[in-house]
Structure formats: C-alpha cells, structure tokens
Amino acid sequence: IAASPQGHFVPAEPVLRSTAKPLVVESPNQQELLKGLTKMVRQLRKEGCKTVAVLTRTAAAAALTHAELAKALSASVQLITDLAEDYAADISVMPVHLAKGLEFDGVVIADCSADVYQLTEADIKLLYVACTRAMHRLIVLYSETPSPILQNIKPDTYELIKL
Template sequence: MLLEGVEEKEKFIHIVVDEAQDYNPFQIYLINKLTKGNSLTLVGDIAQGIYYYKGIKNWSDIVEKVFEGKATFMQLTQSYRSTVEIIDFANTALEAQNLDLKRAKPVLRHGEIPEIIKCNSDKDVVSKIDNIVSNIIQKGKSSIAIITKGADEGRILEKIIKKHSKLKVSLIKGNEKDHDNNIIIIPSYFTKGLEFDATIIYNPSSNNYKETLLDERLLYVALTRALHYEYIIEIDDLTEMIKNNTSIAKPN
C-alpha cells in the first residue's frame, strides 16, 4: 500500500477506530492513509491497553508523530456504564498504574458498594456464587459474568460449579459465535468492551494479579464491566490493588 498508494475513489470519507490504544502508531498511520483528507477519529483508553507492548503508550506520540501536530486531542473522563460506587472502587486499580491519567467520573447514579466475600473451600465458593446469582435474578437483572484471571482458572471453576451446583454457566473460550446463557465464566482479557448487569471477580489474589502493568490493566478492565452490582470472591490473599482499599468495599 505504501509503495503503490491508494486510489482516491477507494478511500473512506471518515474512519472511526475503537479500542485504538491496542493499535501501534504505524497501524494508525496506515489506517489514516485510507481516508480522504486525514479524516480519522481514534477512541481508546490507555488504562485498558492490555496489548501495551505493541500499542499506544501515550496520545501525544500519535498527535505529534503520526499527525505532525495537526490533530485535536480530547480527554473524556465521564463514565456512563457503572455506578459511582463501582467506579470509585475501580479507580484504585487505575491509580496503581501510575499513569498521568485522570480518574473516571461516573454519572450520578448510586448503587450498592462492591462486596468482598471470603470463601474457604470450593463448596463455599459455589454456595456464595449461587446466592449472588439468585439475588441478582430476584432484582430483575439477568446478565452475570464470573471473571477469572485466565482461561485455565475458568475451566477449573466450571468443573467446581458443575460438581457442587445445578447452576448453568457457559465458559467463554474466545471462539464462540454465540451462547444461550446469561451467566458466563470469562477470562479477564475477553471482557474488554463488554458490560454486564453484575460481575463476580473470582480470586483477584496477589498471585493472580501481580504488580505488573499488564495485570494492573487486566484488573482495571475486570473491575469496570459491571453496570449495577460487583462482587469480589476472595480465596487467597487479595492483590494489593484491592487490599489497600478495602475500606471502599463492603466486607462479608
């Protein structure tokens, strides 16, 4: 494309790129070449850049190096998804990234404080999940995500639930075209861009979410998926990103 160029008639009037933080500057440059008159909108959140090793490190590089300073940068901090309480809790993980980013500001919609639930056995975990699901359904909500750190943990949890409960859950592996269940088990890295009535963050321990940029961002993504209700299932010692801010969450 760079050698032969793109004919003007094949170009787009305008292109919008979502999740732009996961593209590298060269990819942005190439996409821009497909537009007429450099008409391009990038939408993204660096705090959710889980492919940071190849993605955008900061927006100023894009403005200066790709668009030669001829771009308008707008920082939007208003969050329309979650309640005040959920966003306040998630902001603790955002601050752990030590980035020069403003805290998300939720719309003035209050709800329940995120709840930390300590579990001592597999059977206890399943009992607590059953209770949460029952309560959420009674409140008229339906979509519930049990968010694990990775796929292996998700497969183990699915087996535990099948052993101790009649609860029907779908394990998301990443290759599904669709699923017919409102209750899913899903790895943290598949949740970006999704939202649910309620989320259950499964075992966000210091071993699962270490003090690395990737883990900090995965936890932030996981903590910002819930619309109304958020629960933390504590099995091992909580990650410092949550432990240091447990005054925000309602203990159980």
C-alpha cells in the same frame, strides 16, 4: 459541543446507574471460595441481575469454574472461550481478557487472591477491566490473602464479608 457554531447539537445526558457498593468476600480456603462463588451468583440473580459474568484470570480457571457452577446451579451457565462467537446464557464464565468491551448487570471476580493477581501493570489493567464490566453489582472474592492491588483501596468504598 453545546457551544458549536452550528447550534443544533443536543447535549448528551449522562447515564446514572444506581449501584450498591462493591462487595468483597473473604474466604478461608479454595473450597469455601467455590461455595461462596455459587452463593454470590445466586444472590445476583435473586437481586434481579439478568446477565451475570463470572470472570477469572485465565482460561483454565474459567473452565474449572464453569464446571463447578454448571453442577451447582440450575440456571444456564455458558463458558466463553476465544473461539466463542456470541454468548446467550444468563450466566457467562470467561477469562477477564474476553470481557473487555462487554457489560453485565452483575459481575463476580471469581478469585482475586494474592497469588492470582500480582502487583504488576498487566494484572492491574486486567483487574480494572474486570471491575468496570459491572453495570449494577460487583462482587470480588478472594481466598486467604487479597491481591496487593486490593489492599490499598479505602475500606469505606466497599462492603467486606467473611465466609
């Protein structure tokens, strides 16, 4: 475009986002995973993330996760479903497929365990969508065994913590 014969185009400037490495959180079981999820959402809010998305694999998982977070957090937590026309809460819980095209300051992938995300083309694409929704902070939680999709990621590209 800069070499256009019309010559009146202004080159685009890339948006550089300052981001920390993604955080991968290992939990010993599902009960601790839910506690860790609540802790991670609180951490993102404390870090200044105004919009936080908690992404799940399915709508049923989103409903369960929403119920747990709504009980545990004092902030407004909204469940986004296929019927939702907008979202207004600081913390939104939704299945990954509804997050496509949206961006959030912080994203928490609620459960990226081996039994949730398989090594299939569809799950790889869903996980890609989930990971690319975060503008500043990405946190991925799993219980016991991580998804095989995560197992080939270079360890120096993320920070791992154990609950």
